[in-house]
Amino acid sequence: MPILPPRLDDRSFDDLLEDLLARVPAHTPEWTNPRLGDPGRTLLELFAWLGDALLYRVNLIPERQRLVFLKLLGQGLRPARPAAAIVSLAFAQPTELAAVTLAAGARIKAPLPFETLAETTLLPVAAEAWYKQPLADADAARMEAVIAGLQKVHRIDGAAKAYLASPLFEGGQAASGEGVDVFALSVDRALWLALMAPAAQRPEQQAATNVAARTALGGGDSGATAMLSVGVVPAIAAPALFEEVGQRARVSVLWEVVTRGADGINADYLTIEPFPGDANDSTAGLTRPGVLRLPMPDESLIWAAANDVGENPRAGVGDNPPRLDDPEKAARLIGWLRLRPKPGSGVSSLKLAWVGINAVAVDQRSTLEGRVLGVSTGAADQVFQLPVASVDADTLRIQVEEPGRAYQPWQRVEDLAALSADALVAREAAVFELDAEAGSLRFGDGVRGRVPERQMRIRLAYGRFGGGRAGNLPAASLSEISSARLVGAARTMPAIKVLQPLATAGGEDAESLARAEQRIPALLRHRERAVTADDYRRLAQEVPGTDVARVELLPRFKPRERRFDVPGVVSVMVLPAQPFGKAPNPRPDRPFIERVHAHLSVRTPLATELYVIGCEYVSLGVSVGVTIRDGFGREAVLFELREALRRLLWPLPPHGPGGAGWPLGRTLRERELEVEISRVAGIAEVGGINLFERAEIAGKGEWRLLTRNTPDGSQSLQLAAWQLPELLSVVAVDNPAGSGSGGAPGDLSALPNPFADDSAVAVPVVPELC
Structure with a gap:
């Protein structure tokens, strides 16, 4: 949608007049018939007209001027991004024994429009x-x-x-x-x-x-x-x-x-x-x-x-x-x-x-060609709407009809106001400005860009449109080619099936107005330059097509050497979005880190040594002994206890002790976990807690009880400045009297398989062979 400033008061002349007439009985009860033509009614209409004109003027300068700032800064809403994949083509009939070449733009039958991106020869x-x-x-x-x-x-x-x-x-x-x-x-x-x-x-x-x-x-x-x-x-x-x-x-x-x-x-x-x-x-x-x-x-x-x-x-x-x-x-x-x-x-x-x-790349876009968008009125700053929003700006080709020359191509520019310092060049430039998200074109005013001649048509010669998260489809969702243009073949198109081995990925919805408003203050501060710590955080969260859930800055930290106070080095730790509780903890993959690094590296000062890293997790196991109040279900309480611990130690917002995930490098203390457990409804008493860390013993990972080396005899897990805890195992028992170790189990070896069936014993069977 195009950026339109909001109306502070949307009442019209009729609304104001009706409001004034509704107040007549309360203020002048003797005036019983305010009919048309009555002098009093005429005065009310005059005041309603004045009020309507005043509201019109007020709505031109709204309090929420952030939307106007977006337009002034040339920062429109970001268009949708298409999902993409690599697929394989095959003839549906084995009797087809001649090769055919499909031009780019072959349409694929799917829940959403998909097209091939390049010419491909099907053998x-x-x-x-x-x-x-x-x-x-x-x-x-x-x-x-x-x-x-x-x-x-x-x-x-x-x-x-x-x-x-x-x-x-x-x-x-x-x-x-x-x-x-x-x-x-x-x-x-x-x-x-x-x-x-x-x-x-x-x-x-x-x-x-x-x-x-x-x-x-x-x-x-x-x-x-x-x-x-x-x-x-x-x-x-x-x-x-x-x-x-x-x-x-x-x-x-x-x-x-x-x-x-x-x-x-x-x-x-x-x-x-x-x-x-x-x-x-x-x-x-x-x-x-x-x-x-x-x-x-x-x-x-x-x-x-x-x-x-x-x-x-x-x-x-x-x-x-x-x-x-x-x-x-x-x-x-x-x-x-x-x-x-x-x-x-x-x-x-x-x-x-x-x-x-017989492979080809596809994405979730559709191609439109040869569409007349409208006729020029000869006025300045004309705006024409494309048939569909969210256009791929790199593929867009616009033509304008000119007297005696038929359709001529016009070029896209980022900003009409910054065409050229030469007034003559700026006045004669055949250019237009594009709002890719809204799908609208704006032409010049005769000073900054030419005005299309009156009665001349504006045509969409070529453009690809579409995108969105709905295009992220599972494997085998694309079935067959619905239409295609054959290159150099005087024959009908044979039936072609599509084999999709992998899910389509990368689709992203167009930016919402609320999201655009949120980034205006950050844009005014960092101006696409990463200088301060806040600049790095904001820019990392704005990487297109990447859902960054948490950003931490480690200035002067060189990751590979685990060393701080290195001049000129900036390390940015990023974590991807992930649903709460889904194991393991969120870890960025290589494409995720590469996208963030590419986005930040062109915006950092020349002498800065930039690193984009993930987080080092320290494995943690917890055993807890509690007493459950009467009237509360045992399994429900123990489940909520485990969830409470996971919420406290989860690295992403809105969980963690302060709602921003567990703080980076913060020491984990037994008492803090005990307080969180005691808040669970149905817990009468916390009998004890034991903390375990993962250790390599004889080449195998085993749980080792943390030592109680603090003055009060409690346990703590020390974390480095680049580390976070990862809760992997929780053993919770009730009725802990007499169980020792303060009521908590002394090891995690008895942790049952959560996917095993308590009512049956798994046994192997010999398959029957024909």
């Missing part, structure tokens, strides 16, 4: 990811005789290392957790993509189908190079504590296509490289989710060896691709694509969440 080929998984030591020892026999069969002079051909990302699904390290977990430090043709309707037709699919993969007789779109989603792990975060180095890898070796049995390899530019490699060297467009060689060079050992005794041996023992998959195999580290690069690890082909 009639599927891919499965495989790696050579080494045998475990126990399995290798058990199969020692078999391995020795295979070594003789394959005439291997050196040592033989057995492996299992293991699939990855089965069914197109992404890996959970921290992904799969495709280099470290494999025998040959490589990821293999098996390129397979569609399944033919009859087995005898499979060979012809394979030839057609390989021809499309190699470009066929078109003379153009076929582009294979490979989607890669790295598993970006959380940074190590106080790790210095900056631009990640590109991963040095080789993409190779298998071709027939000179002996006709063993595989040889052709190295392929994506063309330079973000349009062909949006992964930035496998450091972020994106798509690579790999130019494929001619189909005559694409080869896959037979997987039948009787026909090919070298299948899967040595540097050859993995052997596929599934006859159905082996019959469809037409080629292999290998990903491995560049020799000498030192790369030994690459964690991936998903890899697939």
Whole structure:
């Protein structure tokens, strides 16, 4: 919505007149008929008119001038941000054996409008990811005789290392957790993509189908190079504590296509490289989710060896691709694509969440083209409304009709008032100003920017609109392409399905008016410069698309050395928003820290050494013995006791002792916990409290009772200035008489599994196999 100053009093002339007439009986009861034309009625109308004019003037200068400040400062409401993801495309019908190229902007059938962001070539080929998984030591020892026999069969002079051909990302699904390290977990430090043709309707037709699919993969007789779109989603792990975060180095890898070796049995390899530019490699060297467009060689060079050992005794041996023992998959195999580290690069690890082909990036926006927005009146400061709010300013193209020249492009500027110091240049500039959130355009006044000629049309040539949190959809929410424009193909668009392995993320609603008002005072103070401690806090909380729940400043603290009083160093600790009680405590991941660092680094003074860090948590366990009052349910009281402790120690607002989360570096004392427990309804007496810290004993984490080294014999957990407590275990018991240790359990080893069923015993069963 556009920024409109609020009305202090919205009463109109009619409202004021009705109010005055309603007061007549109370003040002049003898005036019984104030009809139209009566002199008294005329006076009331005069006063109502004067009051209406006065309220109009007052509403021009409202008390809440923060909205006016926003407009004066050029700080409009922030537009919505779209959710985005990487998806894979496939032909819905296996009979489609010709490649098609979809132009950017293909629309996807979904609960909300999604579109593809780049041109992509859809090939009639599927891919499965495989790696050579080494045998475990126990399995290798058990199969020692078999391995020795295979070594003789394959005439291997050196040592033989057995492996299992293991699939990855089965069914197109992404890996959970921290992904799969495709280099470290494999025998040959490589990821293999098996390129397979569609399944033919009859087995005898499979060979012809394979030839057609390989021809499309190699470009066929078109003379153009076929582009294979490979989607890669790295598993970006959380940074190590106080790790210095900056631009990640590109991963040095080789993409190779298998071709027939000179002996006709063993595989040889052709190295392929994506063309330079973000349009062909949006992964930035496998450091972020994106798509690579790999130019494929001619189909005559694409080869896959037979997987039948009787026909090919070298299948899967040595540097050859993995052997596929599934006859159905082996019959469809037409080629292999290998990903491995560049020799000498030192790369030994690459964690991936998903890899697939025929991939394309999508986001939650819709494209509008060729819309007439209105006709110019020739007046100054004309405003035209776009069809939809929340426009992507970088994609917007506006054209204005000019006499004798048809439509001409006009350029967007941030501020019409700051066009140029040259009055002639400013007067003749064909420019407009955009409010991206409201979706409105404002043209010049003849002094600062040209005025569109009278009766000339203003047209939206191109623009992308949309966004919002509603676009953050779970995996498999996107189903099929609903409409698309084919590039260089005189044919109807085939049915295309969408495979969405990961949830869409990054959608953010447009900024509300109340939120914009809150940041005006901060904007006036820091002016987009991080100088004071408050500047850093405010700017860190304003990072677009990042929900920062807590910011702490540690001046002159160098994180990696755990050292204070270092001149020129500023460390900003940030924690992401997270629902209360959801374990573990909130920790920022690498993309979160990188976004905050990028936002702050361009706003800090030149000589400042900036670090954006997470928090170091100290594990804490608590055991409590209490007496419960009569009439209160035992389980309800003990549950509320645990929640009270979690609220006290939670690191995010509005919890913690002061409503801002547990203070950074504040010592945790037993007495403070005891006071919090005693406030729980139903607690008659606190029999005792024991505090435990996590310690590594014989390589295992165990709970250790804190010593009572204070004068009053109580326990305390000392925290450094960069630490917070993390409550991991709470054991609460009632009726503590005679239980020792002041009524609280002396260890946490008896903590039950909260997910176990008290009414049943878990037993394994042997699955029934057909």
